Amino acid sequence: MNKSKFLSGLVALSLGIGGAAVGGTSADAAAVTQTYSSSQGFGTQQQGANQWYYEKLSGTAYLDLNYDKKNNRWAAPNGYPWVSATALHPDQNFDAVRKWISPGKGTISITGSVKKGSGEGDGIAASIRKDGKKLWSSVITGTSAISPTGVSEVSVEEGTEISFVVNKRGNANHDHTLWEPDIVYTGSAGSTSPKAASTAPKAESSANAKQSAFISVLDYGAKANDSKDDYAAFVAAIDAAKATGKTVYVPAGNYMLSDILTIDGVKVKGAGKLLTTLTSTNPKRGSIDLKGSGVELSSLKHAYSTTVPRGDGANEKNSITVRGAKNFKIQDVYISKSSTAGIMVTYGSTNGTVSGNTLDSTGADGIHVTGGSSYITVENNIVRKAGDDTIAVVSYIDSDARAAHHITIRKNHVGYGSKARGIAVVGGTDVTISNNSIQDANMAGIYIAVEASYNTRNVDRITVSSNMINHTGIAEPQNHPNVLVYASQGIVDNVVFNNNTIKNGAHRGIGVWGEGIIKNVTFNKNTLINRVGAPTTFSNGKIKLNQNVGF
Structure with missing residues (x-):
């Protein structure tokens, strides 16, 4: 989230904010003390009401969730992750995030315990972050409540972001997490002029992605040639592209992917099959999966850093797997090694083109x-x-x-x-x-x-x-x-x-x-x-x- 969002829904704090902010103002009109309750101040009409936002996180990219009226929570289109008034649930690719943005300069103290909604599953990782930097974190595997520490008298500026993040561990099964944080804010009232939340996409940082029709993976945290995992950044960029109807652009360089990358109804384009490389580091789960209608993959190379024996021929070990896609295209892609097939078109895929590709040394x-x-x-x-x-x-x-x-x-x-x-x-x-x-x-x-x-x-x-x-x-x-x-x-x-x-x-x-x-x-x-x-x-x-x- 861009900090320009923080003023959306803001009103003069001296007037109070429904059930969201409790307590009184100080005698000095320039300084206030307010308590922001995440459950009482839960917004259902727009992001930013009562200073609260509801998002999903992949890598360094925070993306807004949509309000699900039926279930009274903010959620991704497929249902996960979600954030309700009292709980959060991540999914396999995105953390669930409840975010508060400071209305002014001052200090905050955070209260509210965290616990799993059930004893099933492999647990979650909970954290509180200030502008992306961790203030507190804990792995939680049971239903005993844990109170965050070290989160009192934290200094904030106008626009400081405080994020309450729930991340899956091995998988996201049974990761329903109960967490109702309260924030006591003491400081200046900040601006009193409400501003609409910025919905503009991130600026393109790549010279090759200046066109407004493109989203660059660099803007979501990917970094070429640093040998670090870029999977989360790619997932976030693809998700943003699906929401905006844009094409994901991958500039020249080598990017590392630690898991199966699913491209659903989105176009992903590199700088050329000899310039952009996606390297899968997990030989058993390295496929690039294409789904949905109009999905495209072009102008890049996909390689495995290592391969394993073909064995059962699992599709997860392919280079590219087309899973029931319609009107799809795979073009100008260089495939270098795979444990099983190079390009697998299956699950009733239809109306597709596989053209201009080079495939070397596939396992099947x-x-x-x-x-x-x-x-x-x-x-x-x-x-x-x-x-x-x-x-x-x-x-x-x-x-x-x-x-x-x-x-x-x-x-x-x-x-x-x-x-x-x-x-x-x-x-x-x-x-x-x-x-x-x-x-x-x-x-x-x-x-x-x-x-x-x-x-x-x-x-x-x-x-x-x-x-x-x-x-x-x-x-x-x-x-x-x-x-x-x-x-x-x-x-x-x-x-x-x-x-x-x-x-x-x-x-x-x-x-x-x-x-x-x-x-x-x-x-x-x-x-x-x-x-x-x-x-x-x-x-x-x-x-x-x-x-x-x-x-």
Whole structure:
């Protein structure tokens, strides 16, 4: 909060303030003694009534809460954190804050005990701060009342901020905290002219973020290249951007993130994928999660300082996870290492674009589209040294309500030492794969399949056109062909290959295999050259061949 807020709602103290300020004034009109009760002076109409404000805190950024009339408290849009007349409750990313701002120069004494609302949970950290500097703090794990110490006869100036902060410890479960502080103020009355609270956003401190449409993470406490955690500052900047409809700007430099960063319906933009770096320091919880409508991530690099084995493939270990987002965009992002996937698009995400990104050394697939996601375009990306497939569309019978559908994969350059397939569709419908360059992948360059081992859904209406598939199927003993259509269960139907160049296969050219049902597979005007072994191994399916060269 800017100190310019402190005069909102202020009236001449000599007149008294409802039930909020009790006691009398001194004989000297220039000096007063007033008691400000947080519970009696609880405001329901506007911030600043009776000198009290209700906020959430992340890093060094204080952001206003909104009044929740139904529950008679101030709260964030999702319900947490909140501040009521008698209690506070933090959430995972924000502290709950009750703030008082001094009306003038003088001294204050603070009373009022603190205790948990229940004995459950891992406790809270409570603190009293003067202009951000701690006056008192304590970890509270039980329901026994604790009275703050060292908070008597504290000097204040006009506009001094006294914050009562409740912070979660490991998690925010059962962190309902009972705290009704009173402040006895003795000093000058200060200004007697009420002023409206300033609602203007923070000034942009970065030269690259001067446009009013941007919010800089620097203004919320982030500092590049200092090896300190910037997570709280990013959370605060994203929250402010969501409230104002602005874009979060991340200037050049390296920023450290200690946990999963959720971007919900907000655009986050760096200075360039070789200039701005976000480094996740927790290898098990380092994903950047995209949610909501219109969310975007662009022009930056995301890296892990360390990685762990792929193991269960948890999404929390991805580089980027798109969780049910709509109208999303991931553009011009450089991904360097991850414990699992590079970019995971799942939970029914729809109408999204993944374009112009570079992915290096992911633990699992480079780009993975699943969870019934639809109308996704993956284009102009480079994927190198993926720990599994470079780009994959996968649909599971057990977990996906429907197959992924209407996916376009075009103009990508992938492979370059990747450990599994180049571009794969393992369960899915209405997928177009066109104008891609695929080379040096251990398994098939193009793979269209239904797999029993992963219990995947059927494949239907897949078009593969004008791709260059060069030197794939390298690994032994799998000996994949450059192009493979495969079914170990279910049905593969309506797969068409048009005008592809298939060359330098490490073991053979084209295969259609498996014990499942393979119906119509058509090859039109494809060119197969410099293959090793048999040009084709067609052991299943209804194969149609038209004007192909080399087979």
